[in-house]
């Protein structure tokens with residue numbers, strides 16, 4: 001059974017948001033926490049768009065992360081993060097996630113935060 005195939009996109013985006021913004025959504029350009037929702041991506045219906053109320057710039061769930069320019073399906077990345085979270089330290093995951101503005105917080109996926117019942121629907 002391929003676990004990654006069982007991930008749904010909605011869950012993937014909520015995992016990304018949780019990892020990226022554990023304390024609430026922030027503008028990736030100016031770090032302002034006051035943002036408004038601006039609809040969804042046309043091709044990825046669970047990819048939320050936002051507009052910053054401070055600098056007025058638009059961004060979405062993946063802007064500024066290692067996932068933004070990648071062609072691999074998001075669920076593949078989240079599947080990796082999830083599986084790695086079971087075995088690897090925060091530091092190793094942070095190294096894997098790369099040097100971009102994406103930072104892995106102390107709340108990495110673990111069996112408590114993301115249990116398979118919730119993640120794989």
Ligand SMILES: [Zn+2]
Pocket residue numbers: 027028029030031032052053054055056057
């Ligand atoms: Zn801003």
